[in-house]
Amino acid sequence: xxxxxxxxxxxxxxGIEANQDEIYRGYLRAKNxxxxxxxxxxxxxxxxxxxxxxxxxxxxxxxxxxxxKRRQYDEVxxxxxxxxxxxxxxxxxxxxxxxxxxxxxxAQDSTGEHSMAKIVAKKRFGLDYxxxxxxxxxxxxxxxxxxxxxxxxxxxxxxEVDRLADMTKISKSYIRxxxxxxxxxxxxxxxxxxxxxxxxxxxxxxxxxVATSYLYRMKKLRSEK
Numbered sequence: 001x002x003x004x005x006x007x008x009x010x011x012x013x014x015g016i017e018a019n020q021d022e023i024y025r026g027y028l029r030a031k032n033x034x035x036x037x038x039x040x041x042x043x044x045x046x047x048x049x050x051x052x053x054x055x056x057x058x059x060x061x062x063x064x065x066x067x068x069k070r071r072q073y074d075e076v077x078x079x080x081x082x083x084x085x086x087x088x089x090x091x092x093x094x095x096x097x098x099x100x101x102x103x104x105x106x107a108q109d110s111t112g113e114h115s116m117a118k119i120v121a122k123k124r125f126g127l128d129y130x131x132x133x134x135x136x137x138x139x140x141x142x143x144x145x146x147x148x149x150x151x152x153x154x155x156x157x158x159x160e161v162d163r164l165a166d167m168t169k170i171s172k173s174y175i176r177x178x179x180x181x182x183x184x185x186x187x188x189x190x191x192x193x194x195x196x197x198x199x200x201x202x203x204x205x206x207x208x209x210v211a212t213s214y215l216y217r218m219k220k221l222r223s224e225k
């Protein structure tokens with residue numbers, strides 16, 4: 001039975017609207033990243049921990065590569081609610097058997113195994129926090145990353161500014177300027193992009209998307225001054 005607490009899209013690092021080709025490519029990337037050939041990763045994690053993640057990758061792919069299992073999983077997680085109407089129309093509703101599984105999943109204890117991203121975050125960056133499903137979904141669905149939202153995520157993941165500065169090698173002042181969107185004190189855009197990229201990476205966000213979003217907002221705010 002599928003664990004409601006697991007985000008299989010996050011495991012394969014693909015979007016919830018990914019097609020089968022994108023899911024397959026994500027599966028191959030994830031397998032390569034956690035294979036025994038990844039010496040850098042194996043210096044951070046034990047062989048058993050990497051195998052646990054590889055098992056989770058296989059589990060995620062087995063669900064997302066099967067249209068029926070994926071549809072049921074999306075319904076259980078509530079992902080279909082955020083899809084465009086045309087996509088929902090192409091995805092028939094749950095059968096009575098599916099609904100039965102849905103209620104069973106809801107009744108289960110939600111303290112299942114950590115998602116792959118959280119396992120890696122804890123090992124690589126020492127992040128340890130109580131996962132809030134609603135806020136995790138908000139993060140997943142967000143496309144505009146403001147300084148205020150980055151601060152909210154940092155605090156949610158129990159990362160103090162001092163610690164983030166140590167993790168990213170960015171000064172505490174610049175981290176605060178980024179979160180406050182203090183345009184007058186931030187350096188050139190090229191530097192800001194690099195800073196935001198590193199912050200997002202340490203907070204286990206999509207660094208390219210976060211940096212691009214922040215720079216777009218930065219340019220917009222400057223044009224309005």
